Structure formats: structure tokens, C-alpha cells
Amino acid sequence: MSKRTIEKKILLPFLLVVILPILASGLSSYWTVSNAYQQQMFLATEQTIDSWFSIQERIRGYRDDGRINNDDYEELLGELQVEVGDLQPLTPISAEQEVRPDGWTRLDDTLIGKQHWVYVVTDPFTSIQYEYPIELSVWTEAMQEVQKYTVLVVIIASIIAVQLTIILSHHIAKPIRKLAEFCRSIGEGGTTLPPEHVYQGRRDEIEILGESLKEMIESLEQKNDSLKQMKDFQERLLNGTLLGIYTITLDGQILLKNEKWKRIETSVPTFQDKVDRWLKDPHQESEVQEQWQLESTNGRKDLLVKKVPLEDSEGSIVALLCTVEDITSVKRIETKIETINRLTSLGRLSAQIAHEIRNPLAGMKTTSQVLKKRLTLDEKERQLFNMIETEIDRLNKTITKMLVFSRPREANREIVAFMDVFRESNRLIEQARRSKGISVIERIDPAVTVYIDRDHLKQILLNVLINATKAVDAGGRMEVKAYDNGPYTFVEVTDNGSGITKEDLPKLFDPFFTTDTKGTGLGLAVVQQLVLQNDGEVKVESNPGEGTTFTLIFLRNEGKEVGAENSND
Known part of the structure; x- marks a missing residue:
């Protein structure tokens, strides 16, 4: 116009x-x-x-x-x-x-x-x-x-008459034009009230129109405020949910992507590409749910994704709703529960076997000692009896470990200075380490504390350090790091030994599994059991021929269990 x-x-x-x-x-x-x-x-x-x-x-x-x-x-x-x-x-x-x-x-x-x-x-x-x-x-x-x-x-x-008509028409048209421009500004998103000097005091229909527009704008502002509050509430609700939400039309126009979805998209580089390929599936008539395991910037993540077709009033599919839930923590807890159940069953079986074997072993050792004293034996025969007693002692130690594994002592947790416990454990293997010429690099913050049973921590460190010492060749190197990160304490033990194959990694904490011909296969199983007993977490990363890193995660202070939080990365 x-x-x-x-x-x-x-x-x-x-x-x-x-x-x-x-x-x-x-x-x-x-x-x-x-x-x-x-x-x-x-x-x-x-x-x-x-x-x-x-x-x-x-x-x-x-x-x-x-x-x-x-x-x-x-x-x-x-x-x-x-x-x-x-x-x-x-x-x-x-x-x-x-x-x-x-x-x-x-x-x-x-x-x-x-x-x-x-x-x-x-x-x-x-x-x-x-x-x-x-x-x-x-x-x-x-x-x-x-x-x-x-x-x-x-x-x-x-x-x-022409002059008066022009003046009169301008007098009538000017406020109408102002009000029309104001109405146009409303259509463009403006909500400023109309200028009152344009219509006040006229005592005609224009004043009535101006007042009506003013009332309309005030009503619109109230409704806009209500809509804005509702929109803000919906955004907070969508962004506060544990689910990532993503809505897209069939022609590829993105309608919604909440903050949870954006965080997962950022932390998992391949996630969005896989979602886009998944949503292009021509069969969209029903709900579909899948579990994905993808690599993220913070390790592997387990994701539960679901897509739901959205229909219009005529029943035609016009868009797709996709949700994603990070179930990494749930999977971790399920794994812990499965491990605990498996260890419990193995512990009961080990206790029964230990009791059945220990008593006969004691009788066998006593008999051997009595016969060795009563019989006249030459040197070769005496060595045979000594070998019997030595093997009986070795079996007895294995049975003792089995009993410890089957009936671990209740954790008496307290805030412990990590440096003190590490030095005590390190002294016990110092001789074995020196005999192989292994150097140790310590990167430990003296202020690091751990909320744990002190004896359990000592046994955990001892078993991990022994395992690293055995894996490293002569002249090798070990590195121990301990640092705080938020409410948690991280302990990393790295060696440059032979490493662990991908096939052996899943079985590493299984009782009696070992690649050492002289080992019992219970050391790392005990480590995992004691870590779980103290609400911690143990991770292993290894590359054959390059070395292995054990990561232990504990609480710094009394609080919730490690890994129970929902990962938002």
C-alpha cells in the first residue's frame, strides 16, 4: 500500500x-x-x-x-x-x-x-x-x-474547497495511516503500543479504533508473555530430560533438537551420520528401537535409540521423532552385577573346594613329615619328601587365596592418603623389581586421598604392581599416576611390557585365568572384587607389544558409587 x-x-x-x-x-x-x-x-x-x-x-x-x-x-x-x-x-x-x-x-x-x-x-x-x-x-x-x-x-x-478538502483528508488519513503502519509493525512482530497523540482527544471513530488497538496490544502482550513462559517451560523440560530428542520432517527439515541430543552428537562423532542413515529407511510405519555401541571422545558408549513416526490429522506420516538414551552407566552397572553374581558363585564353589582339599593336604603333609623322620632315607629319597611338602605348601597358598577370594573381609572405608599406601605396597615388590632392572616413574600428587578400606587398597596396589612387574622385561619401565578429578581419584599404572591380546582382555578378571605358567589366576580377580566392594571401578587398556594401563577409579570422599552417575558427555 x-x-x-x-x-x-x-x-x-x-x-x-x-x-x-x-x-x-x-x-x-x-x-x-x-x-x-x-x-x-x-x-x-x-x-x-x-x-x-x-x-x-x-x-x-x-x-x-x-x-x-x-x-x-x-x-x-x-x-x-x-x-x-x-x-x-x-x-x-x-x-x-x-x-x-x-x-x-x-x-x-x-x-x-x-x-x-x-x-x-x-x-x-x-x-x-x-x-x-x-x-x-x-x-x-x-x-x-x-x-x-x-x-x-x-x-x-x-x-x-480543494484546500479545505486536502486539509480535511490529511487530518483524517494521517492517524489512519499511522494506525495502519502500527498494525503492519504488529504483523512483523512488534508489540509497542500505538502513539496516543495520534488518536486521543479526537472524539470520533479513530479514537475508538486507537483505544481498541491499544486494548488488543495489551491483550496480545499478556498472551505473548504466557506463551513465552510456556515455551521456556517446555524448553527447560525438553533440555532437562534424560532423553535426547530429535524431530525431522520427511523432506529433511529439522524441527527440534534438544540439548541432550546436541551433547551426544558432539561427544560421539559418528552418531548423527548413523542416525541420518537410519532415518532414511523407507519402512517408517511403526516404532523401531535399537541399541548401538559407538566410540566417543570419552570411550565407548552404549546408546538406546528409538524412532516413532508422527502422523497428521489425516493419518499420513509427516515427520519422525527420534530419541536417544545414554545407557552406558546402566550397562556398566549390569556388568558389575553380573560380575558380582559370577564372583559370588565362584567364591562359594572355591570355598567348598578349598575345604575339601585343605584337610587332606594337612594330613598328607603330616604323614610325609612323620615318614621322613622314621624312615632311613638316602639323599635322593629325602629330596622327594621335601618336594612333596613344598608342593603341599604351594597348594595350601593357592587354597588360602581361594578362601580370601571366596570370603573377602568387609570393607572398613575411610579417607586414606594414597601416597602412604603406595609406598608400603611398593616396598614389598622392590626387590623383585630391582632384580629385573625396572625403573618406576612416580607422578603422584601428595594431596591425593581415597575413600577406601586401607588394607584393601594395599592389596589392590600390590596385585596390580606384581602383575606389571611380571609383564615387563628386564630393563623395562613402569609409571604410576594418581590425581584428583572432581569427586573422584584416578590411579593409573602403566607398563611397557608385552601387552594383552584383544582375545584375552574380556577374560582378564576371570578367576583362574592366567598366561603365567607359575600364576594362580586369582590376583586380578581379587583386585576386581575388592574394587567393587569399595564402590570403585577398574579399567584396562592394552596394545600387544606396547604395554598395558590399569586405571583404578575411587571416590575421594564418602559419596555415591563410581560410575552410577548418568554420563552427559
């Missing part, structure tokens, strides 16, 4: 309403004066012709009484020929011409603004008919002279 359209729509009708009466009045006045001028011309002509006949009759009387002769009479008649209104003189009507009645007769013509009249009169003394033609025009100088003031008044009145 152009700027002056409203003014034009108001101006043109107003001009017609105002100017047409003025023009009609002026034309009516001009026509009235023109008719009066015509009647005046008719009357003047009639009077002149009557005077002409009277003078002619008087001259004829002078001839009849002898005052003048015929020659003088003709001469006087010739001089008496008069012209009315500077037009042609009276013309006698011949016998051949059409006989017209006396008086004024209008001749047919097609000229606009001009009229041709003829005045027929009969000489009362000679009975000869004369005609006198006359042309009347509304545009004659005489008429213009008579009507000039009327025309001037009409022109002045028209100019004033």
Missing part, C-alpha cells in the same frame, strides 16, 4: 461532494443570467422595432398631409433603416417564403452555446411581414462581462 492511497481514497470523494455543488450553483447562476440577458435582448429588439414602425408611420403622415414630398419620404425611409444590436436591418418576407406567425422563433442548430432566433413582425400600416434574425451566445463579451464576478466567485470557492 502506497503512502498516499488512503488520502486519495478520502480526497477524491470529498472533492466531488464539495466541488460539484459549487459548479452546479455557478452553472445555474450563469444559466439564469444568460436567460435574463436573452429576455432583455428580445425586449430591446421588440421595442426598437416598434419605435421604428411608429417613426415610419409618423413620416408617412408627413407625406400624406403634404409636409414632405415622395422623394423626401423615400430618403427619410432610407435613413430610418436601423440596425438592432449592430445586426442586419429588417428584411421584408417575400411571398415565396414560408409564412411564420409574428413573434420569436428559434431556428434549429447544432452549435453548443449558440442560439439562432428570428423575430417576425407585421407592419400594422402596410401589412408587410418583416423578419429580424438574431444570434445569442453564452460566451459573448457582454455575457462574460456580466458573469465575470460569478465565475470569479466560483473559482475562488473551488480553490478554497
Whole structure:
């Protein structure tokens, strides 16, 4: 809409309403004066012709009484020929011409603004008919002279009327245009109240319109505030949920992606690509749920994804709703429960086996010792008895470990200085480490603390350090790191030994599993059991030929279990 359209729509009708009466009045006045001028011309002509006949009759009387002769009479008649209104003189009507009645007769013509009249009169003394033609025009100088003031008044009145109409139309159109611009701004998202000076004090419909718009805007602002609050609440609800939510139309337009989804998308580089491929499946008629295991920036993640088709009112699928839940912690807890159940079953079995074997072993060792004292044995036979006792002692130690594994002591947790416990454990394997020339790099923060059973921590570190010492070749290297990260303490033991194959990693903490021909396979099983008993977590990373890293995670202070939190990375 152009700027002056409203003014034009108001101006043109107003001009017609105002100017047409003025023009009609002026034309009516001009026509009235023109008719009066015509009647005046008719009357003047009639009077002149009557005077002409009277003078002619008087001259004829002078001839009849002898005052003048015929020659003088003709001469006087010739001089008496008069012209009315500077037009042609009276013309006698011949016998051949059409006989017209006396008086004024209008001749047919097609000229606009001009009229041709003829005045027929009969000489009362000679009975000869004369005609006198006359042309009347509304545009004659005489008429213009008579009507000039009327025309001037009409022109002045028209100019004033036009000016007043323009002022009036502007006065009406300006607030309407302002209110229209204000309504346009509302359509573009503005909510500013209309300027009150535009309509206040007018006492007309525009003031009513302005007040109505003001009330409408105030109502809209209240509704907008309510909608904004509802939208903010929905956004907080969507962003606060544990599920990642993603909605996309069939043509690929993204409708929604909450913060949880964005965090998973950022931490798992391949996640969004896999989702996009998954959503392109042509079979979208029903709900589908899958479990994915993907690599993230913080390790492997277990994700539960689900897609649901969204239908319109006609039942046609128009979009897809996809949700994702990070179930890494749930899987970790399930694994812990499974491990605990498996270890518990193995512990019971180990306890039964240990009891069944330990007593016969004690009898066998006693018998061997008695026979060795009573019999006369040579050196070779005595060595055989010593070997029997040595193997019995070795079996007894294995059974003792099995009993420890099957019935671990209850954890008496407290805040322990990690450095102190590490030094105690390190002293116990110092001789074995030195014998192989293994160097140890310590990167331990002295302020690091652990919320754990002190004896359990000592046994955990001892078993891990022994395992690393056995894995490292002569002249190898070990590195021990301990640091705080939030509410947790991380302990990393790294060696540059032979490493562990991918096939052996899942079985590493299984009881009796070992790659050491002299080992029992219970050391790491005990480590895992004691770590779990203290609400901790143990992880292993290894590359064959490069080395292995054991990561132990414990609470710094009393709190929730490690790994029980929901990962938001």
C-alpha cells in the first residue's frame, strides 16, 4: 500500500461532494443570467422595432398631409433603416417564403452555446411581414462581462474547497495511516503500543479504533508473555530430560533438537551420520528401537535409540521423532552385577573346594613329615619328601587365596592418603623389581586421598604392581599416576611390557585365568572384587607389544558409587 492511497481514497470523494455543488450553483447562476440577458435582448429588439414602425408611420403622415414630398419620404425611409444590436436591418418576407406567425422563433442548430432566433413582425400600416434574425451566445463579451464576478466567485470557492478538502483528508488519513503502519509493525512482530497523540482527544471513530488497538496490544502482550513462559517451560523440560530428542520432517527439515541430543552428537562423532542413515529407511510405519555401541571422545558408549513416526490429522506420516538414551552407566552397572553374581558363585564353589582339599593336604603333609623322620632315607629319597611338602605348601597358598577370594573381609572405608599406601605396597615388590632392572616413574600428587578400606587398597596396589612387574622385561619401565578429578581419584599404572591380546582382555578378571605358567589366576580377580566392594571401578587398556594401563577409579570422599552417575558427555 502506497503512502498516499488512503488520502486519495478520502480526497477524491470529498472533492466531488464539495466541488460539484459549487459548479452546479455557478452553472445555474450563469444559466439564469444568460436567460435574463436573452429576455432583455428580445425586449430591446421588440421595442426598437416598434419605435421604428411608429417613426415610419409618423413620416408617412408627413407625406400624406403634404409636409414632405415622395422623394423626401423615400430618403427619410432610407435613413430610418436601423440596425438592432449592430445586426442586419429588417428584411421584408417575400411571398415565396414560408409564412411564420409574428413573434420569436428559434431556428434549429447544432452549435453548443449558440442560439439562432428570428423575430417576425407585421407592419400594422402596410401589412408587410418583416423578419429580424438574431444570434445569442453564452460566451459573448457582454455575457462574460456580466458573469465575470460569478465565475470569479466560483473559482475562488473551488480553490478554497480543494484546500479545505486536502486539509480535511490529511487530518483524517494521517492517524489512519499511522494506525495502519502500527498494525503492519504488529504483523512483523512488534508489540509497542500505538502513539496516543495520534488518536486521543479526537472524539470520533479513530479514537475508538486507537483505544481498541491499544486494548488488543495489551491483550496480545499478556498472551505473548504466557506463551513465552510456556515455551521456556517446555524448553527447560525438553533440555532437562534424560532423553535426547530429535524431530525431522520427511523432506529433511529439522524441527527440534534438544540439548541432550546436541551433547551426544558432539561427544560421539559418528552418531548423527548413523542416525541420518537410519532415518532414511523407507519402512517408517511403526516404532523401531535399537541399541548401538559407538566410540566417543570419552570411550565407548552404549546408546538406546528409538524412532516413532508422527502422523497428521489425516493419518499420513509427516515427520519422525527420534530419541536417544545414554545407557552406558546402566550397562556398566549390569556388568558389575553380573560380575558380582559370577564372583559370588565362584567364591562359594572355591570355598567348598578349598575345604575339601585343605584337610587332606594337612594330613598328607603330616604323614610325609612323620615318614621322613622314621624312615632311613638316602639323599635322593629325602629330596622327594621335601618336594612333596613344598608342593603341599604351594597348594595350601593357592587354597588360602581361594578362601580370601571366596570370603573377602568387609570393607572398613575411610579417607586414606594414597601416597602412604603406595609406598608400603611398593616396598614389598622392590626387590623383585630391582632384580629385573625396572625403573618406576612416580607422578603422584601428595594431596591425593581415597575413600577406601586401607588394607584393601594395599592389596589392590600390590596385585596390580606384581602383575606389571611380571609383564615387563628386564630393563623395562613402569609409571604410576594418581590425581584428583572432581569427586573422584584416578590411579593409573602403566607398563611397557608385552601387552594383552584383544582375545584375552574380556577374560582378564576371570578367576583362574592366567598366561603365567607359575600364576594362580586369582590376583586380578581379587583386585576386581575388592574394587567393587569399595564402590570403585577398574579399567584396562592394552596394545600387544606396547604395554598395558590399569586405571583404578575411587571416590575421594564418602559419596555415591563410581560410575552410577548418568554420563552427559
